[in-house]
Amino acid sequence: MGQLFGTDGIRGRANAYPMTCELAMKTGQAVGILTQKSSNRCVIIGRDTRISGQMLESALAAGIASVGVDVMIAGVIPTPAVAYLSSTIESCGAGIMISASHNPYYDNGIKIFQKGGIKLSDDQEVGLEKMILGPSLDLPSKIGLISPANDAQTQYAQFLVKKFNFQNIPKKLKLVIDTANGAASFCAPQVFNSEIFDVSFSHNQPNGTNINDECGSQHTQDLSDQVKKINADLGLAFDGDADRLIAVDETGRQITGDTLLAVLAGFAKQTGKLGNNIVVSTVMSNVGFGNALAQLGIAHEITGVGDRKVLERMKKTGALLGGEDSGHIIFLDEQTTGDGLLSALKLIEVILETQTPLSELAEIMTVYPQVLINVEVDASRPDFMKVPMISETIKEVESQLGSQGRVLVRYSGTQPLLRVMVEGPEENLTRQCCEKICEAIRKYL
Incomplete structure (x- = not known):
């Protein structure tokens, strides 16, 4: 990872570095230049429902237009829709999604797709960072146009629906769908429509601050309760930008x-x-x-x-x-x-x-008990395995679990967290082992 890019684009608290309007505008300029190098004329921008989305959308669009590249504004739309559209619209040389995925509403992020709907390579991210963090650019006399992509949601929905033939089902499947008050809130009803399914939607009233708030793929208890209450066949939960799926079976169990x-x-x-x-x-x-x-x-x-x-x-x-x-x-x-x-x-x-x-x-599949605990850390990200008391604790737990489990400790690529994951043969032992490592990290890191 570089200074700006984590495991999935640039992410942070909105209106604070690096998620500022100034940096978003420079990111737009860099993406615009990347687009010009591939001889394309346009960048499409989508966003989720966060209150900061329109602010960052405007800054990105201004940056792109300032280097002479046109912008198509898709509005609220899932991340995979941006990937799809950037691969099917002939003039598109890149796509940008403004979203912090499953994070709380006060965070936001910038995900970038190159031509063909593929996320940037490590080398491309390094090149963009140099432009974004470098000196101001000499701007051309040509200025790009900014226009709405009014049918973006419909294009994406039709792309999905036409792949499946659910028309002749003897009995409609009863679904409950939780859109996390996020990017799928408006297009999901086009995909899972009442002509094909007996469908109920929940958490599909975004207000800018309720995205992922005790709902969606990270919080399925409400979905589970709804599935059991109406005897649904299936519950489906998306995250804030709808690139994830977590399901609830007909008994209310999370899958x-x-x-x-x-x-x-x-x-x-x-x-x-x-x-x-x-x-x-x-x-x-x-x-x-x-x-x-x-x-x-x-x-x-x-x-x-x-x-x-x-x-x-x-x-x-x-x-x-x-x-x-x-x-x-x-x-x-x-x-x-x-x-x-x-x-x-x-x-x-x-x-x-x-x-x-x-x-x-x-x-x-038989699921082994797994415990994942996030420990808050500062941004310096020291090598925790060079701290003797932490590395010794990890090795001790690994020895205790043997072939019946495993330990994985890693820094989050999107938040200031150290993620400690332990799997083991039974729940209590697994949790005790995970807590033991977290205690050492809190004490010695």
């Missing part, structure tokens, strides 16, 4: 990304659609996920955290399916990034084709 990925992988293999018989996941995936793939006879590739890393490994290995336990799932033959709505439709397809409820499908 996380690893299990969903295992279900989708099993069905893809069964139907002959699993590219190279490989699935890619990250180091954060549950031990049970690898075991499930082994039982299915599917090769498992493991990579670093972030759907960008997943995509890179998928391309190298020829895999068509990959994802993260957080709910990012990539179908590389159909999308270039994690897409919560596409993942939801794929899951519905499995349920309908197999005539099996999610609670039974989820039995494909």
Whole structure:
């Protein structure tokens, strides 16, 4: 990671460095120049529902236009919609999504897609950082135009819907969908419409400050209660920018990304659609996920955290399916990034084709108890393994768990946090081990 870019773009508290109007404008200029180098004429900008979104949208658009590149404003739209549109609109040389994903409303972020809907490489991020943090540019006499992309939501919704034939279902599936008061709030009803599904929407009244607030993929208790209350077949929860999916089965039990990925992988293999018989996941995936793939006879590739890393490994290995336990799932033959709505439709397809409820499908994987605790740290990010009391504690826990568990400690790429994840054979021991490491970090770091 550089000075600005983390695991998923630039992110921070809105109206404070680096998420200021000044830096957003310089980011817009840098993206505009990147677009010109590829001989394209336009950049499309989308955003989620945060109160700071329009402010940053204006600054980015001004920066892009100031270097002579046109801007299309898509408004509130999911991150995967920006990826899709930047790959299908011929004149588009880049796409920008303004979102801090699952973070609280007071944060915001800038995610950048190059031509084709692919997130930037490490080298491209380094090049952009040099321009953003460098001296002021000599601006051309030509100024770009800024115009609305009025049909962006509809284009994205139609792209999704036309992939599936749910028209002749004997009985409508009863769904509850939580859009996290975020980017999917307005387009989800176009995708999961009442002509096809018996659908109820919750947390779809964004007001600028309620995005991800006790709702969405990070907080599924309310969704679980709603599913049980109306005897729904399935609950679906997106995060603030709708690139993640977490599900709730018909009993109200949360089904996380690893299990969903295992279900989708099993069905893809069964139907002959699993590219190279490989699935890619990250180091954060549950031990049970690898075991499930082994039982299915599917090769498992493991990579670093972030759907960008997943995509890179998928391309190298020829895999068509990959994802993260957080709910990012990539179908590389159909999308270039994690897409919560596409993942939801794929899951519905499995349920309908197999005539099996999610609670039974989820039995494909045994989930090992996992405890993840975030410890707040300062921005200096010292090497914690060079602190003897911390490294010794980690090694002690690893020795205690042996082959029945694992430890992963890493800095967050998007927040000032040190993430401590421990998996073990049973819940109490796993939690005790995780707390032990966190206590050492708080005391000695």
